[in-house]
Amino acid sequence: MGGGGGASTGNGVKVLADATLAPNPSGGFWHRLANPARFQRLAGALMPWFVLGAVGLFASGLYFGLIDSPVDYQQKDTVRIMYVHVPAAWLAMMSYSGLAVAGFVLLVWRHPLADVAGAAAAPIGAAFTFLALVTGAIWGQPTWGTWWVWDARLTSVLILFFLFLGYIAIRNAFDERERAAKAAAILALVGAVNLPVIKFSVEWWNTLHQPASITRLGAPAIHPDMLRPLLLMAGAYLCLFVVLLLLRMRLELTRRRIEALQLARAGAAAP
Amino acid sequence: MTDFLRMGGYAVYVWSSYALVAVVLAGLTVWTVAALARASRTLTDLEALAPRRRRRSSPETIAPETVIPETITKEAPHA
Amino acid sequence: MGAFRATLARDLLIARREGGEAALAVIFFVLGTVLFPLGVGPEATLLAAVAAGLIWVMALLAALLALDRLFQADWREGALEQMALAPESLTLVVAAKCLAHWLVTGLPMAAAAPLMALLLNLPLEGWPTLIAAMLLGGPALSLIGAVCAALIVGSRRGGVLMTLLVLPLYIPTLIFGAGAVQAAIGGFDATGHLALMAATTCASAALCPWAAAAALRQAME
Numbered sequence: 227m228g229g230g231g232g233a234s235t236g237n238g239v240k241v242l243a244d245a246t247l248a249p250n251p252s253g254g255f256w257h258r259l260a261n262p263a264r265f266q267r268l269a270g271a272l273m274p275w276f277v278l279g280a281v282g283l284f285a286s287g288l289y290f291g292l293i294d295s296p297v298d299y300q301q302k303d304t305v306r307i308m309y310v311h312v313p314a315a316w317l318a319m320m321s322y323s324g325l326a327v328a329g330f331v332l333l334v335w336r337h338p339l340a341d342v343a344g345a346a347a348a349p350i351g352a353a354f355t356f357l358a359l360v361t362g363a364i365w366g367q368p369t370w371g372t373w374w375v376w377d378a379r380l381t382s383v384l385i386l387f388f389l390f391l392g393y394i395a396i397r398n399a400f401d402e403r404e405r406a407a408k409a410a411a412i413l414a415l416v417g418a419v420n421l422p423v424i425k426f427s428v429e430w431w432n433t434l435h436q437p438a439s440i441t442r443l444g445a446p447a448i449h450p451d452m453l454r455p456l457l458l459m460a461g462a463y464l465c466l467f468v469v470l471l472l473l474r475m476r477l478e479l480t481r482r483r484i485e486a487l488q489l490a491r492a493g494a495a496a497p
Numbered sequence: 498m499t500d501f502l503r504m505g506g507y508a509v510y511v512w513s514s515y516a517l518v519a520v521v522l523a524g525l526t527v528w529t530v531a532a533l534a535r536a537s538r539t540l541t542d543l544e545a546l547a548p549r550r551r552r553r554s555s556p557e558t559i560a561p562e563t564v565i566p567e568t569i570t571k572e573a574p575h576a
Numbered sequence: 577m578g579a580f581r582a583t584l585a586r587d588l589l590i591a592r593r594e595g596g597e598a599a600l601a602v603i604f605f606v607l608g609t610v611l612f613p614l615g616v617g618p619e620a621t622l623l624a625a626v627a628a629g630l631i632w633v634m635a636l637l638a639a640l641l642a643l644d645r646l647f648q649a650d651w652r653e654g655a656l657e658q659m660a661l662a663p664e665s666l667t668l669v670v671a672a673k674c675l676a677h678w679l680v681t682g683l684p685m686a687a688a689a690p691l692m693a694l695l696l697n698l699p700l701e702g703w704p705t706l707i708a709a710m711l712l713g714g715p716a717l718s719l720i721g722a723v724c725a726a727l728i729v730g731s732r733r734g735g736v737l738m739t740l741l742v743l744p745l746y747i748p749t750l751i752f753g754a755g756a757v758q759a760a761i762g763g764f765d766a767t768g769h770l771a772l773m774a775a776t777t778c779a780s781a782a783l784c785p786w787a788a789a790a791a792l793r794q795a796m797e
Contacts, residue, residue, distance in 0.1 A: 292515075304507045307514045314518070353525050361514045368510050385744050392740045399731045408794040409727050413741065416723055416787060420745050423776070427748035434755055466522060473529045480536040487543040 260338050262479050269472040280465035287458035307365040313460035314358035321351025326418035329411030341407035346474030352390040358383050378432035382425045389417045579664035580672045587676030601681040605638040609692045620697045627696035628757035636746045642681040643721040647729045671785040674718045682714030705760035709753040716777040719784035720745050726791035
């Protein structure tokens with residue numbers, strides 16, 4: 227029932243032959259991008275720029291973050307942890323939004339690269355979430371006197387981490403690729419819809435139980451000298467994310483191609 | 498220099514955070530690149546073993562299981 | 577509407593014949609709650625302080641346990657495929673199954689809640705709110721759980737995966753429910769919390785059957 231098997235393989239290859247023999251100039255950008263060869267070429271062209279961007283932004287971000295920026299009045303030098311912690315949290319959120327968008331694109335437009343993008347982005351997002359959590363905890367110890375504190379933001383990031391794990395787990399729970407892809411896509415969308423609700427409820431919960439000694443970390447106005455390394459590091463993280471995403475998408479496409487070839491060989495070998 | 502390293506007494510916190518970030522991000526990059534290199538090698542090996550290829554399809558085709566969007570087939574002009 | 581009623585009747589009948597589902601959820605609920613005083617000591621004030629949250633956590637876990645039966649049995653017997661192929665809306669069928677599920681698991685748990693409150697020394701002011709919150713929030717647990725159950729129906733490693741998927745999504749219900757009871761105990765007005773709880777349930781009732789039906793359909797492709 228459905229995908230796989232000889233008949234659809236035949237159809238798939240035939241269709242592709244038509245598409246590649248007669249490139250469609252009127253097809254949209256995203257449609258043309260659905261061809262992995264074209265995607266790889268575009269990715270290959272973009273990659274050096276993002277690598278350069280990452281290197282440059284990391285260098286300047288680290289310089290400004292560690293050397294050329296003021297210390298905080300209360301937190302002294304520990305505020306420098308903010309420069310690696312906050313961008314990680316931003317990227318964690320952004321990655322999850324990416325998963326949701328990829329899921330939406332897969333379900334609505336069935337773009338073949340949507341699933342590849344989702345599979346590629348998930349571990350990167352999980353890594354950033356993990357970094358946000360641990361650097362947050364390390365930051366918490368000198369600031370709040372405890373390694374973990376149930377403030378709204380850290381708690382939300384913790385839950386986000388579990389959402390990532392769930393996404394990766396459901397991907398691996400099915401052998402049929404299409405089922406795994408669609409299940410993960412639905413999960414990402416369900417999670418995305420729930421994320422604001424969860425965040426709201428956690429923030430509410432935090433205000434209900436706010437211990438008096440913990441001060442809110444988000445200062446309303448941030449000093450421009452602190453904003454600069456923050457944004458530089460955020461840009462660096464973003465460039466690195468794109469580089470890793472493109473690499474992992476290429477990895478995923480290569481793995482699928484390998485599977486297809488092995489399947490074809492097995493099929494040819496069998497009588 | 499020592500002031501820089503001491504980070505106002507918070508050296509262990511600041512440096513462990515930055516070190517962790519460096520390790521995780523570098524590790525992720527290395528892991529990805531290594532996996533990609535390995536997979537590319539496997540792919541070239543496999544493609545070398547399958548020289549009999551239908552002339553109609555291009556060198557890098559989408560895996561047969563991949564769903565092609567309906568609109569591509571509709572738009573592509575049939576000979 | 578006929579499909580809704582038919583599915584509801586069918587599921588309730590099956591549950592009555594098998595009997596295990598409701599009993600499982602309530603027994604886990606009660607027994608798990610009983611373990612806590614045994615673990616942390618019988619000191620009344622300590623138990624009273626954690627009672628609200630504890631009861632809610634146990635309710636979540638019990639609901640989680642019972643979710644397994646929502647679609648798995650029908651899937652195995654092929655009944656799910658028939659429901660999907662039938663002309664009636666799968667969304668309606670799923671909604672009926674969720675209602676049946678809540679009637680069989682959530683409602684008995686809400687009925688058992690006063691007993692839990694007694695065992696954990698929950699102050700009397702919290703009891704009405706506890707029951708109200710569990711009645712309002714129970715359906716949300718069945719509905720949200722249904723989406724996750726539908727996502728992994730037929731997969732081999734379903735059970736543990738379900739935990740990972742469902743528990744984060746249960747968090748708002750937990751917070752609103754426990755918060756309501758704690759507000760009532762503290763002498764504050766709990767209607768805000770209960771209203772949020774009701775909103776969660778209504779939103780779930782509107783969205784979850786549709787999402788679960790979509791998940792079921794792609795599971796059967």
